Amino acid sequence: MRLTLPLKLVLAAALLVLYAPIAVLIAFSFNSGRRVSVWQGFSFDWYVRAASDARLLEAFGNSLAIAAMATVVATLLGTATAIALWRFAFRGKPLLFGLLGVPVVVPEICLGVALLAVFARTGLMTALPYPASLLPIALAHVAFAFPFVAIVVRARLAGFDPRLIEASRDLGAGEWATLTRVLLPLLRPAMVAGALLAFTLSLDDFVITFFTTGPGTTTFPVLVYSMVRFSVTPEINAASTVLIAVTLALAALAYRFQKPTP
Amino acid sequence: MTLLALEHVTKRFGDTVAVDDLTLDIQAGEFFALLGPSGCGKTTAMRMVAGFETPDGGRILLDGQDVAGTPPEKRPVNLVFQSYAVFPHLSVARNVAFGLEVTGTPKREIAPRVAEALALVKLDQRGDAMPNQLSGGQQQRVALARALVKRPKLLLLDEPLSALDRKLRGEMQSELKRLQREVGIAFLLVTHDQDEAMSMADRIAVMQAGKLEQVGTPAELYARPATRFVAGFFGEMNFLDDGQAIRPERVRLSAGGAARITEAVFLGDRWSYVVDGTLRATISVDGPVFTVDEAVSAGWDLRDVLHLGR
Ligand SMILES: Nc1ncnc2c1ncn2[C@@H]1O[C@H](COP(=O)(O)OP(=O)(O)OP(=O)(O)O)[C@@H](O)[C@H]1O
Numbered sequence: 168m169r170l171t172l173p174l175k176l177v178l179a180a181a182l183l184v185l186y187a188p189i190a191v192l193i194a195f196s197f198n199s200g201r202r203v204s205v206w207q208g209f210s211f212d213w214y215v216r217a218a219s220d221a222r223l224l225e226a227f228g229n230s231l232a233i234a235a236m237a238t239v240v241a242t243l244l245g246t247a248t249a250i251a252l253w254r255f256a257f258r259g260k261p262l263l264f265g266l267l268g269v270p271v272v273v274p275e276i277c278l279g280v281a282l283l284a285v286f287a288r289t290g291l292m293t294a295l296p297y298p299a300s301l302l303p304i305a306l307a308h309v310a311f312a313f314p315f316v317a318i319v320v321r322a323r324l325a326g327f328d329p330r331l332i333e334a335s336r337d338l339g340a341g342e343w344a345t346l347t348r349v350l351l352p353l354l355r356p357a358m359v360a361g362a363l364l365a366f367t368l369s370l371d372d373f374v375i376t377f378f379t380t381g382p383g384t385t386t387f388p389v390l391v392y393s394m395v396r397f398s399v400t401p402e403i404n405a406a407s408t409v410l411i412a413v414t415l416a417l418a419a420l421a422y423r424f425q426k427p428t429p
Numbered sequence: 430m431t432l433l434a435l436e437h438v439t440k441r442f443g444d445t446v447a448v449d450d451l452t453l454d455i456q457a458g459e460f461f462a463l464l465g466p467s468g469c470g471k472t473t474a475m476r477m478v479a480g481f482e483t484p485d486g487g488r489i490l491l492d493g494q495d496v497a498g499t500p501p502e503k504r505p506v507n508l509v510f511q512s513y514a515v516f517p518h519l520s521v522a523r524n525v526a527f528g529l530e531v532t533g534t535p536k537r538e539i540a541p542r543v544a545e546a547l548a549l550v551k552l553d554q555r556g557d558a559m560p561n562q563l564s565g566g567q568q569q570r571v572a573l574a575r576a577l578v579k580r581p582k583l584l585l586l587d588e589p590l591s592a593l594d595r596k597l598r599g600e601m602q603s604e605l606k607r608l609q610r611e612v613g614i615a616f617l618l619v620t621h622d623q624d625e626a627m628s629m630a631d632r633i634a635v636m637q638a639g640k641l642e643q644v645g646t647p648a649e650l651y652a653r654p655a656t657r658f659v660a661g662f663f664g665e666m667n668f669l670d671d672g673q674a675i676r677p678e679r680v681r682l683s684a685g686g687a688a689r690i691t692e693a694v695f696l697g698d699r700w701s702y703v704v705d706g707t708l709r710a711t712i713s714v715d716g717p718v719f720t721v722d723e724a725v726s727a728g729w730d731l732r733d734v735l736h737l738g739r
Pocket residue numbers: 442445446447465466467468469470471472473474621
């Protein structure tokens with residue numbers, strides 16, 4: 168289909184709506200003045216300010232640590248779930264498959280409240296001192312992120328030729344060698360895609376984190392929220408720009424990592 | 430020496446009996462074909478030998494040992510799948526090396542054996558290629574090399590040539606035959622193509638609906654078919670009354686008589702006639718020649734009449 172003028176306009180409008188706010192945010196992170204709407208000259212001041220804001224740095228580090236932990240666990244758990252659903256016949260399999268979709272479709276706020284209830288009841292939210300207090304948050308993130316991984320991996324498995332597994336066994340590979348040498352390498356693109364999804368879902372999660380964070384612990388989105396309640400400062404712009412850069416770099420990495428496998 | 434023996438092996442899937450009381454033996458170094466129409470249980474029989482299906486009854490013996498309970502990876506047999514099942518994420522050479530790597534073969538031993546196997550299937554130039562860069566016939570040969578490099582006692586081939594075009598299939602048939610002579614491994618070839626079985630196998634087992642019909646050399650099956658099914662499966666056959674039959678080339682025609690030639694087809698070295706619309710007769714060009722509507726009488730030697738069961 169040819170791109171006619173009206174279509175071009177729609178496309179331009181869509182791109183504008185999608186990217187203009189981000190572009191403005193990035194641009195004003197380099198603004199030398201305090202105002203977020205008037206350009207006053209180029210500078211790295213706000214990056215320096217952000218980098219020396221201990222609270223912001225801590226929250227940023229917390230977010231990365233939580234996302235890293237949640238991603239690793241969610242990827243392993245999601246992949247294992249997908250493989251189990253594909254490989255074995257067992258009672259309640261359709262039920263388990265259905266349940267997998269629940270965290271994906273249930274409104275996040277409900278999941279947040281539910282997790283809050285569990286965490287408050289078990290004392291998980293307040294029992295642990297600071298660095299350890301990130302663990303329950305990561306656990307909450309695993310709970311909502313791993314079904315996404317499982318769904319992505321399962322989609323890849325749907326097109327998988329089971330004869331490849333049999334060929335591997337026939338050539339002398341046991342269950343473990345077949346898993347590590349045939350199944351996992353072929354699932355790698357799906358696992359990378361799932362991991363990236365889990366990472367970004369965790370990194371920018373606000374609702375569930377807000378509900379499961381105890382006093383004295385904060386993550387980047389939660390901190391930004393509390394900061395903007397007073398005012399939007401270019402310092403937040405700078406920190407957000409760094410976050411965007413990190414996510415884009417990861418996406419690029421994942422894309423390159425994924426490419427060579429057919 | 431008997432390498433593989435199936436003793437009264439039966440396999441059911443729900444209500445279908447895929448393999449029904451099958452008894453067979455395959456000798457070491459033999460080229461054996463399992464022949465039968467689609468759905469007769471050939472693949473199922475082969476998968477039981479490889480260890481991917483468990484028999485519901487009977488025993489499978491390899492070198493005299495019952496293999497029940499031995500997983501596929503521990504059986505000294507290898508399978509070439511109909512769909513090839515070449516690993517798409519590994520190069521040709523790594524595909525061939527796979528079976529040696531996973532069984533802990535010393536590194537310095539792997540490279541020469543892979544090279545040797547690739548040379549055997551004439552793929553020594555393509556070791557670094559990825560499977561998606563290969564044609565169907567080449568992928569087929571990767572699957573073959575991958576199995577041969579393991580030096581199994583028995584190689585199982587499930588309709589290995591059915592996905593290839595006619596010309597390539599002919600080439601691969603003679604290549605397979607050459608390979609089998611060179612490596613001296615017993616081959617069990619599954620096929621539904623009687624010409625393929627005839628031209629390649631030392632012995633053929635004919636199956637129908639899960640049951641064994643007859644086992645024998647191609648010449649035996651042709652000359653002395655035991656059942657009507659086998660008789661009709663190889664070459665042309667005139668079925669007479671009371672389970673008797675006669676090959677068209679054994680029918681003799683002479684001029685004059687109550688019968689009439691209804692069809693005459695010239696085939697270069699012989700004529701093919703149809704007498705009275707049913708009886709087929711083929712006669713060498715050196716013999717008498719008849720024309721359509723000519724009156725003839727047909728006869729044969731009683732020794733040439735076949736007596737078939739069922
Ligand atoms: N896993 C299975 N589940 C149920 N039925 C099966 C299964 N495998 C085979 N069958 C049935 O068993 C019978 C024999 O199948 P099999 O695949 O052994 O035939 P085949 O001789 O190899 O046929 P083809 O020449 O078409 O490959 C068929 O009726 C088939 O439908």
